[in-house]
Amino acid sequence: MKALVLQEYKKFDHREVPAPQPAAGEVLIAVKACGICGSDVHGMDGSTGRRRPPVIMGHEAAGIIAAVGMGVTVWSVGDRVTFDSTIYCGECEFCRRGEINLCDNRRVLGVSCEDYRRDGAFAEFVAVPQRVLYRLPDGLPFEHAALVEPFSIALHAIRRVSIVLNDTVVVVGAGMIGLALVQALRHTGCGRLISVDVADDRLALAKKFGATDIVNSAKENAAEALLRLTHNRGTDVAFEAVGLTATVDLALRSVRKGGAVALVGNVAPKIEFPLQIAVTRELSIFGSCSSRGEYPAVLDMLARGGLDPAPFISAFAPLADGAAWFDRLYRKEPGLMKVVLHP
Numbered sequence: 354m355k356a357l358v359l360q361e362y363k364k365f366d367h368r369e370v371p372a373p374q375p376a377a378g379e380v381l382i383a384v385k386a387c388g389i390c391g392s393d394v395h396g397m398d399g400s401t402g403r404r405r406p407p408v409i410m411g412h413e414a415a416g417i418i419a420a421v422g423m424g425v426t427v428w429s430v431g432d433r434v435t436f437d438s439t440i441y442c443g444e445c446e447f448c449r450r451g452e453i454n455l456c457d458n459r460r461v462l463g464v465s466c467e468d469y470r471r472d473g474a475f476a477e478f479v480a481v482p483q484r485v486l487y488r489l490p491d492g493l494p495f496e497h498a499a500l501v502e503p504f505s506i507a508l509h510a511i512r513r514v515s516i517v518l519n520d521t522v523v524v525v526g527a528g529m530i531g532l533a534l535v536q537a538l539r540h541t542g543c544g545r546l547i548s549v550d551v552a553d554d555r556l557a558l559a560k561k562f563g564a565t566d567i568v569n570s571a572k573e574n575a576a577e578a579l580l581r582l583t584h585n586r587g588t589d590v591a592f593e594a595v596g597l598t599a600t601v602d603l604a605l606r607s608v609r610k611g612g613a614v615a616l617v618g619n620v621a622p623k624i625e626f627p628l629q630i631a632v633t634r635e636l637s638i639f640g641s642c643s644s645r646g647e648y649p650a651v652l653d654m655l656a657r658g659g660l661d662p663a664p665f666i667s668a669f670a671p672l673a674d675g676a677a678w679f680d681r682l683y684r685k686e687p688g689l690m691k692v693v694l695h696p
């Protein structure tokens with residue numbers, strides 16, 4: 354089969370590789386669409402240590418079952434599916450508690466790190482265990498289904514906190530996850546929904562997706578703007594979707610006393626933390642990692658139009674052109690968001 358192989362850091366090769374075989378309990382999927390994730394772009398130069406070459410990246414995908422392994426009974430050749438980007442073991446303590454995103458033996462598709470290498474979906478075929486599969490609703494295009502994963506991350510973060518009718522909510526960061534949060538939060542009954550970012554084009558999208566207010570933190574003091582917007586009270590809930598000292602600091606400062614903060618972004622492994630604000634204002638702080646169990650809800654909402662992936666997709670391109678698109682994303686070409694590749 355043809356695959357887009359990260360041959361060495363920052364160098365891709367679209368070439369022939371052996372197709373995977375579905376093991377017992379696995380299915381082979383003919384990949385129809387696979388999105389380029391920010392983590393792939395960050396990883397391609399070696400800076401994250403999680404894309405050690407050679408590796409086939411790609412974990413945001415959808416396709417058609419092309420073959421089934423031994424013991425697969427509920428899935429058939431021809432089924433349209435997407436799958437969880439995290440391959441969980443199903444047997445460890447956390448899996449048995451249903452906390453599959455915290456699995457002790459968690460392996461992310463298309464990741465190659467110190468502990469493991471798991472080829473992903475920038476290829477004609479990928480083999481995955483049947484337990485991570487989800488059926489696509491009729492009529493949902495593969496390109497949209499490929500964006501289930503980022504939306505599921507947003508839904509999971511919303512589940513981590515509790516939002517009460519008419520709560521004021523701020524989302525710090527308007528990248529893919531921050532904007533997915535804005536879209537999804539519209540359905541939670543929150544009142545004022547504020548989006549903060551440094552890019553006007555992304556803030557304009559946030560507005561389109563239902564943000565009631567936008568704040569450009571490159572142009573004004575965002576902490577002051579948020580206080581002004583909330584009559585000096587602060588927001589009830591903050592979502593942090595970047596993961597840097599300045600943005601986490603802003604999220605923590607923006608919530609009212611006793612408010613809640615969901616930390617989703619983690620670009621930086623360590624940050625400076627405003628301890629006294631968190632302690633003396635009795636904030637509830639929740640980490641939120643990946644997703645668990647939110648895929649069916651996202652697929653349903655996509656099918657019914659409650660979530661709209663189309664505005665996120667900047668381009669569709671054949672897998673053979675993948676290297677050039679990775680390069681454009683790596684150079685942070687303005688206006689580029691999600692690029693979906695077709696094997």
Ligand SMILES: [Zn+2]
Nearest residue numbers: 390391392413
């Ligand atoms: Zn991703």
Ligand SMILES: [Zn+2]
Nearest residue numbers: 442445448456
């Ligand atoms: Zn497990």
